[in-house]
Amino acid sequence: MNNLRFRIFISIIILLIVGLAAITLLFNYGLDRYFSDYQMQEEAANINRLERQVTEIYETDGEAAVFDHLEQFARINQLEYIAEPGNDHMDHHEAMDQEMMDNRWMRQGNGRRMMQSFEEADLSQGYNIVINDRDFGILIWPERDGQPAIYSEIAEQTANFRNEINSFILPLGLVMIFAGGLISFWLSRRLALPVNKLADEVSKLGEGDYEIEVPEKLSGELRRLGLAIKSLAGRLKYLEKIRRESAADFSHELRTPLHNLKSTVEALEDGILEMNEENLESINEEVERITTLTGQLTELVEFEKKLTDINIEIVDGSQYFSGLLNSYKKKAEYEKIDFNYEISSKLDKINIDKQAVEIILNNLISNAIKYTEEDGSIEVRVNLEDKDLKIEVEDTGIGVPEAEKDLIFERFYRTDRSRSRETGGSGLGLAITREIVAALGGNISLEDCDKGSNFIVELPQ
Numbered sequence: 001m002n003n004l005r006f007r008i009f010i011s012i013i014i015l016l017i018v019g020l021a022a023i024t025l026l027f028n029y030g031l032d033r034y035f036s037d038y039q040m041q042e043e044a045a046n047i048n049r050l051e052r053q054v055t056e057i058y059e060t061d062g063e064a065a066v067f068d069h070l071e072q073f074a075r076i077n078q079l080e081y082i083a084e085p086g087n088d089h090m091d092h093h094e095a096m097d098q099e100m101m102d103n104r105w106m107r108q109g110n111g112r113r114m115m116q117s118f119e120e121a122d123l124s125q126g127y128n129i130v131i132n133d134r135d136f137g138i139l140i141w142p143e144r145d146g147q148p149a150i151y152s153e154i155a156e157q158t159a160n161f162r163n164e165i166n167s168f169i170l171p172l173g174l175v176m177i178f179a180g181g182l183i184s185f186w187l188s189r190r191l192a193l194p195v196n197k198l199a200d201e202v203s204k205l206g207e208g209d210y211e212i213e214v215p216e217k218l219s220g221e222l223r224r225l226g227l228a229i230k231s232l233a234g235r236l237k238y239l240e241k242i243r244r245e246s247a248a249d250f251s252h253e254l255r256t257p258l259h260n261l262k263s264t265v266e267a268l269e270d271g272i273l274e275m276n277e278e279n280l281e282s283i284n285e286e287v288e289r290i291t292t293l294t295g296q297l298t299e300l301v302e303f304e305k306k307l308t309d310i311n312i313e314i315v316d317g318s319q320y321f322s323g324l325l326n327s328y329k330k331k332a333e334y335e336k337i338d339f340n341y342e343i344s345s346k347l348d349k350i351n352i353d354k355q356a357v358e359i360i361l362n363n364l365i366s367n368a369i370k371y372t373e374e375d376g377s378i379e380v381r382v383n384l385e386d387k388d389l390k391i392e393v394e395d396t397g398i399g400v401p402e403a404e405k406d407l408i409f410e411r412f413y414r415t416d417r418s419r420s421r422e423t424g425g426s427g428l429g430l431a432i433t434r435e436i437v438a439a440l441g442g443n444i445s446l447e448d449c450d451k452g453s454n455f456i457v458e459l460p461q
């Protein structure tokens, strides 16, 4: 069992045990405190009821009925009842040992104390029934273990209740720990597995392998983290690649115009060429080419600087894309090209790097405008398909010959068709776009369509 998983598992089990122990302790503490109080209150309510009853009986049927009722009550509740000594009703107790009765009576302190609540009364002295200042004697709880039986009864009931509940808690606790164990086993596996997979993927970076896969099972924040790492890896790969290739690419691209320039200038020097407008124009063109290239080199360097800032955000896709695409609509319509877009309604929460998506869209739509004739049309579709954000840019322009469909994504590659147009492209836009898309873990392709081109970008979500 790996570390993170084990820790999650153990944490949940410890949490369960501590929770159970806390509940048990609280329960036992609460039981001692409140259950005996509750029992005592029940008993007090019983006596209060008795007092109300005998008050009524006293008022309606007179004293003798009260004594009878108290005796009956004592019998039913297994209490002892001692009527006031000297009372006429004493003959009811003729069988009772007079000495014992007197002793109890003495303990009661002449039986003339003030009426007090049952809970406050010292029950070892019995409970004095006084109605309308008339003393009706004492109810005495039989003694057990040197105290009124009611106390030990309550203590016994509390203990029984506690034991019963505690005997439930142990097996219940075991079942809970077992069930908790199973759940935490499953949960720890579910949480730790994708994280470990991601960690394995990330560790590949150290070995120079930039192909990071975001585990399918990752969701929420972890998925965002995975995408951010994948994007970082893609960018690292890109930076590594351009570090290797840039110098070669640019020196290669510069060589042709510089060579042309050199030979033209030499020919002018040697008098082979005339210093006329045509030859000066050709020199000017080569200088323009070099200027454009160095300008793009600067752009590329600027862009690569930004590549290290990863910023995957959760964005409301509909709002974001409609804002962005509206600005291109104006641009296209200025070139007399019809521009339409279609945004799916499922894009309320998508994970994207806004800056990167803007560069991608800008390159694709600018190309579509550049390579589409007047009265042509451009359609952009944004959709969510199989966990991917799918962006399609379709135009009715000059299209790309089948054989060159892959080549156009290479740096500085331009098709002959485009070269014949005065578009001034450098052949860098699509190469940059492909690298950004790869950096985001996505894919770009040029699909067949009736007329023109259909570029499809898929970005993982």
Ligand code: ADP
Binding pocket: 363, 367, 368, 371, 395, 397, 398, 399, 400, 408, 409, 413, 414, 415, 416, 417, 418, 419, 424, 425, 426, 427, 428, 429, 430, 431, 452, 453
């Ligand atoms: P640029 O457009 O600056 O030349 P890109 O890298 O953007 O460079 O494009 C490379 C080449 O791919 C272009 O020169 C052009 O030949 C071709 N291309 C790109 N987009 C389109 C398009 N929408 N329609 C036709 N050809 C295209």
